[in-house]
Amino acid sequence: MPLPRSVQALLLTYLDRIYQGTVRERYRGQIACLERDAHAVLLDVGCHTGVNTMRLAGAVGTHRVLGLERRPAPLQEAEAAGVHCLVGDANTTLPFASTSLDVVTAMDVLEHLVDPARLVHEIYRVLRPGGYCVLATPNLASWHNIFALVLGFQPFSGPNLTTMLDADMAIVRRMHRQAYGLADDAEVAASTESDLHRHIVVVAYRALLRLLTQAGFTIERARGYGYYPFPSPIGRLLARLDPAHSHHIVVKGRKPAA
Template sequence: MTTTASPPRNLRDFYENPAVPVASGPSRSLRQARMLAGALGPAGAGGARTILDIGCGDGSAAATAAPLLHGHRLVGVDWSQDALARARTRMPYAVRGELTDGGLPFASGSADAVLFSEVIEHLVDPDAALEEIHRVLRPGGHLMLSTPNLAAWYNRALLLAGVQPVFSEVSLRGIHGRPGSEVVGHLRLYTARALREFVAASGFTVVRLEGAPFHGVPRPLRMLDRLACARPPLASILLLHARRT
């Protein structure tokens, strides 16, 4: 007899499901780690810095970043117990926390940098999330945020054709009206302009915006996707570096 998994009752159930992806492409992780390494400098120059990987998922992004951040303290944070169990196999420290007021188990101003990779698009309340990140970062601390680009080059063409954009979702139970076959729980999507304005309004100074390719682009289109990274407003993934003001 074949059994079918019960549909998720709420977002918490959805993210505790081991079948839900908790990792994204290594190209984005590597580009983001290089941006952070360049901003922090070598550990010996100013001592070890504390970096929080908030929404660390299975720890694969932290594992990709670790060689470039040698000597710094990298701590993973996630709300999913399943994700944390996997993250602890890839990084020395991974703790549970939530992006609510006081929901992160760290003192105010205790972190030098936050990696916030492919998380903001999953949040019901991104305003509260950035407020909590602002709290734990020291003044001048670095925020490295990545998120899918609603205005990616192929999404512009899809919308003209009346097709739901890639990355957008209308259900937690299935794909409707867009390319792809995997439900990942995206609730919010940003253009480059919207992301800049939102982060600036949350108490940060935007330093830099770059583009990164998307690992799910079909192979024949991957060269175009890499070329689009030269124009961040067209890129698949937005990589934003900001500092706490």
């Protein structure tokens, strides 16, 4: 039996509020991983229009900014923002020379790939000794994904059957549509935005750490963000104590110096 509309509206408002809080906290966590270095060469995998890329570059303090994006459409905006862009598929070999970069970021990219392990190894290859990467991705082992599985539903973070807006629960679909400014399922079907590209492989917190260490990285920072259904500051504290069950993961890995 569906919930009354008034209850659905209250629940939707609450869920959206704690999710937006998680997004803000995760962004601060990404910035905290970056080191000031005006001479650093930074690559942002999945740069899209370059808006977030330039925020990351600003935190580093560098103007030597590269971007990789699978679709050519948004790259004109990225170039105008100051990102030197290349069109490429992060599932394949990165179009950069070995040991040529100082910093590589990949925010909300791994979950869209067929083989995220390959990208992690490629990032290790292109980084100079002593360079580092910062990766952000949803956590398959979050409590809300576990809860979905217990109920017999597809995990909320994916993998998705169609787009990343796909969900078994109507209220979750509504929340996703609201986040992307889409009125109904027809608009979702008609949208060609790359942001709707589905989640294919969603990793758990400990699996991501293992992925990086197997590639050769030393883990310098690993934090979780969002601990549902709790709002901040309780959710923030619980995610710090138990990142393995948080919603989002931000990890910093260092390539050992030669």
